[in-house]
Structures are given as C-alpha cells and as structure tokens.
Amino acid sequence: MDLLEINHLKKNFGDLEVLKDISFRVEKGEVVSIIGPSGSGKSTLLRCATMLERIDGGEIIYNGEKAAFCNEDGKVVYADKKTMRSVKDSFGLVFQNFNLFPHMSVLQNVCDAPVHVQKRSKSEAEETGRALLKRLGLSDRADAYPDQLSGGQKQRVSIARALAMNPHILFFDEPTSSLDPELTAEVLKVIRSLAEEHMTMVIVTHEMQFAKQVSDKIVFMENGFILAQGTPDRVFSEENPRVMAFVGKLTG
Amino acid sequence: MTVQTMITQLVFGMITSIEIFLLTLIFSLPLGLLVAFARRSRNALVSGAARVYISIMRGTPLMLQLMVVYFGPYYLFGMRIASSYRFIAVIIGFSINYAAYFAEIYRAGIEAVPIGQSEAAKILGYTRVQTFVRIVFPQVVKRILPPVTNEIITLVKDTSLAFVIAVAEMFTQAKAIAAAQTTMVPFIAAGIFYYVFNAVVAFLMEMAEKKLSYYE
Ligand SMILES: Nc1ncnc2c1ncn2[C@@H]1O[C@H](COP(=O)(O)OP(=O)(O)OP(=O)(O)O)[C@@H](O)[C@H]1O
Ligand SMILES: [Mg+2]
Numbered sequence A: 001m002d003l004l005e006i007n008h009l010k011k012n013f014g015d016l017e018v019l020k021d022i023s024f025r026v027e028k029g030e031v032v033s034i035i036g037p038s039g040s041g042k043s044t045l046l047r048c049a050t051m052l053e054r055i056d057g058g059e060i061i062y063n064g065e066k067a068a069f070c071n072e073d074g075k076v077v078y079a080d081k082k083t084m085r086s087v088k089d090s091f092g093l094v095f096q097n098f099n100l101f102p103h104m105s106v107l108q109n110v111c112d113a114p115v116h117v118q119k120r121s122k123s124e125a126e127e128t129g130r131a132l133l134k135r136l137g138l139s140d141r142a143d144a145y146p147d148q149l150s151g152g153q154k155q156r157v158s159i160a161r162a163l164a165m166n167p168h169i170l171f172f173d174e175p176t177s178s179l180d181p182e183l184t185a186e187v188l189k190v191i192r193s194l195a196e197e198h199m200t201m202v203i204v205t206h207e208m209q210f211a212k213q214v215s216d217k218i219v220f221m222e223n224g225f226i227l228a229q230g231t232p233d234r235v236f237s238e239e240n241p242r243v244m245a246f247v248g249k250l251t252g
Numbered sequence B: 001m002t003v004q005t006m007i008t009q010l011v012f013g014m015i016t017s018i019e020i021f022l023l024t025l026i027f028s029l030p031l032g033l034l035v036a037f038a039r040r041s042r043n044a045l046v047s048g049a050a051r052v053y054i055s056i057m058r059g060t061p062l063m064l065q066l067m068v069v070y071f072g073p074y075y076l077f078g079m080r081i082a083s084s085y086r087f088i089a090v091i092i093g094f095s096i097n098y099a100a101y102f103a104e105i106y107r108a109g110i111e112a113v114p115i116g117q118s119e120a121a122k123i124l125g126y127t128r129v130q131t132f133v134r135i136v137f138p139q140v141v142k143r144i145l146p147p148v149t150n151e152i153i154t155l156v157k158d159t160s161l162a163f164v165i166a167v168a169e170m171f172t173q174a175k176a177i178a179a180a181q182t183t184m185v186p187f188i189a190a191g192i193f194y195y196v197f198n199a200v201v202a203f204l205m206e207m208a209e210k211k212l213s214y215y216e
Helices: A042-049 A081-089 A106-116 A122-135 A151-163 A181-196 A208-214 A241-251 B003-040 B044-059 B062-077 B085-112 B115-123 B128-165 B170-181 B185-211
Strands: A002-013 A016-027 A031-035 A057-062 A065-070 A076-078 A091-094 A169-173 A200-204 A217-222 A225-230
Touching: A002 A042, A016 A042, A016 A057, A016 A200, A016 A217, A016 A225, A031 A042, A031 A208, A042 A169, A042 A200, A065 A081, A091 A151, A091 B115, A106 A122, A106 A151, A106 B128, A122 A151, A151 A181, A181 A200, A181 A208, A217 A241, A225 A241, B003 B044, B003 B085, B003 B128, B003 B170, B003 B185, B044 B085, B062 B085, B062 B128, B085 B128, B115 B128, B128 B170, B128 B185, B170 B185
Parallel strands: A031 A200, A031 A217, A091 A169, A169 A200
Antiparallel strands: A002 A016, A002 A057, A057 A065, A065 A076, A217 A225
16 A cells, blocks of 8 residues: 555746655655755755645655645645545654754653644653654653754654654655764664554665665655655666765765 | 822822723733734725825824824714713724734734744635634733833823823823922922833733743
C-alpha cells in the first residue's frame, strides 16, 4: 500500500516553474531520500507535499485519499476539510532551522500539539513526551528552553515534537544542514534508528553517504524534474552519469 | 476655599485621571488588535479602511479628536449633549486614538515573528486561531512590551487633555484651584502626581518584561 503518491505535480512561483512534472510513491515503512543540486526544487516539493504551498497541477494522494487533484477543467482542487484533517494527521515535517517554539520548554514543545490538537490527556501526552525525549537522549533537557540547546539538541527536540503526533510519514528538509559534523552525526543516528524501526520517511539531504546507507529509494531531482529514481545501487551507478557527476562533485 | 476642599478636589481629579487611564487601556488594547488584524486582512477594502483609520488617528491632534467625539453628535445629528456624555466621550476619544497606535505596534510585532513558527504550527495541525493564541501572540507580547510601555507613559500625560471638554481630571482641577487661590501649589501637586503615576507604570512594565525574559 502506498502511503503517499504524487503524480505529475507542478508548481510555479509566478513565471518561475519550479516543479515541472514530479511523480513518485512512498510505501509504508520505506525510507526515501531526495537529492539534487541547490535550487532544483526539493524544498518546494516537500512544502507542496505538506500543504504549505498550493500546487498548480497534478495530484497528491495520502493513503488512497486524494488531498489535491485536478477536476474536469484541469483546475487543482483540494479535498474537503474533513479529508484534509485526516491527511494532515498522517504526516509530520522536520525543518532545517527547527522552528521550535521559543516560549515553550522542551517538554511543552513536544506535548502542546498532542494536548491541544489531538485532545489527548495532559498526563498521557507528558508521559509519551518524556519517553520520546528519553529515547532521543534529551531526558535532562525537558525543562530547558530552545535557546539553551545546541543545534543537535534542537533538531532532536523537533524530531520528538513531530513523533509525538504519531505520524504515518515523516518528512525531513535538510535536517542537518545547519549543524557542524559532530552534531550532524548525532541527528543522523536518530534518523537511522527510526529507519531501523521502519518509520516511513522522506528525507531531503546533501549527506550522500547517509542517503545511500539508510534509503530504500533515492530520488534525484534537477530543474524541477526527477532525473532518476530507484534503489541506491541503481541510482548511484553508471546508468546515471548525471547523478554520478553530482555525487562526485560533492565528495571530490 | 479651605485646604481640605482643595485636597478633596485634587483627589477627585486624580481618581478621574486614573479612571481615564485604565478605561482607555481596557478598550484600546483589544481594539488595537482588531485594527491590526483588519490592517493585515487580505481583503483590500478592510485593510484599506484600517489604513485610513490609523492615518487619521495618528495624523490629527488628540485634542481635536476629543472635541469631535464630544460635539459631533450635536452638530451631525442635532442630539442634545448630556453632561454625563462628557466622560464617555473622553473614553471613546482616547480609546479610538490609542487603538490606532497600538494597532501599528501589534502589526510590527506580528510581522516580526518568523513565518516558520506558523508553518510549524500548521504542520502540527493547530487551527489558525490556535496558532495565533498559543504560538504567535505570546511571542508578540514579549516583543511589543517596550513600545507599549512608551505609549502607556504618554497616555498617563495625555489624560490631561480631557480638560478640553471640561472633564475634571487632575490637571483641570489643579488649574481651577491655582486660578482661584493664586498659588502654584496645585501645579506642583499635579506634577508630582503624574511623575509618581508614571514611575509606577514604568515599574510594572519592567516587572512584566522581566517575567518574559525566560527565553530569547
Ligand atoms: N516562495 C518562493 N517564491 C519565489 N521563488 C521561490 C520560492 N521558494 C522557492 N523559490 C525558488 O524555487 C526554486 C527552487 O527552490 P527550492 O528551495 O525548492 O530548492 P532546493 O532544491 O530546496 O534547494 P536547496 O538545496 O538550496 O535547499 C529556487 O529557484 C527558488 O529561488
Ligand atoms: Mg531546500
């Protein structure tokens, strides 16, 4: 069963066509990494998939439910409120720059949405929240405020905040790009452990080695198109000279 | 006039000034937020109306606005002005004037909260109202405390403008007594009153700022 299906997605900013024809699927339990040069539209794709941007063509289907699609006139329409709510319930997003809530403690950041959005009891949410923080090695930071944390800790809190909502699929937009190598390793370790537990994830990243190791599937984007997609072995192979050139540039 | 009556009159003046001050805040702070929302509305008519309102309120003297609010009902609609309307007119005039200033402060405060905060909230499923109440507004409050403090201190002094429609606040009383008794003492008393009033306001606002300084 596909948790997410994106077909012929298009997105423009004014005259600028950022996504021209993007199609891919994510199965339950799969880890998909999206790679590609700067400006190729990776962030825009995640923002469209998470409904932060309105698409201009194509369709987005979560768990068989059409969140956005084209009607007979070829106009994009979004699903009704009720469908949208269940769609939005099914995904989480981890931002490059964390976007933690600065006025809330770490524990509040993690528990506020479960309590106020999902209407779970405060005690249950706190219990789950503390367990999550423990798992991510943040037990002793529960009462700290975001500005007292290192970048790696901030990113782990934002992962905990997303996980607390029990999403079926978790998106990451360059989760380690604003971190130094040591902190990057710390965050990648967390993502790796989620992969081992078969959390469904879509990760935009420039960490090629990491993508190769954890991904079931790699999507290589350039200029608003997908140039190659498939298993890491196939995408990083002589079949795809453009991918090899891109990867070679990064590592060499 | 005995010293006793003078003091009584000054105390009444003081109470009136404090009433004007508190009622103005109670009405203008929420009204300012509504105007800020209107100003940020995507509806061009609504945001345009808010813009005109703010520019008139900030571009004309408060004294003139008080007179318009007080005499307007008579000149426009031929209504008889009851004397009890004096005080109400002062509160209306002050509230709509200060709401315009607060609206601009709120607006700047809202715009200074990074868009990523609302986006994170949206992804987590907060409604628009929840996003504002739980995520954006608390951060706005922290940011706007210093400019709001400035406005509030100005308001303390502006309460004396109520004299133009003969509301017997502190300054009106002091002037009346000073004229009748040919003495400076009431003015000195008035000066001390405004100074102490503002010192208390500044102290309270500083406490509030301290309380919110637990995060950056
Ligand atoms: N809100 C926007 N308005 C106008 N243009 C935008 C907007 N967001 C992105 N773009 C443009 O769309 C293109 C793709 O941007 P996007 O951020 O999706 O690329 P990316 O693949 O994520 O790049 P990077 O690896 O640098 O993060 C860029 O040319 C960018 O300038
Ligand atoms: Mg990007």
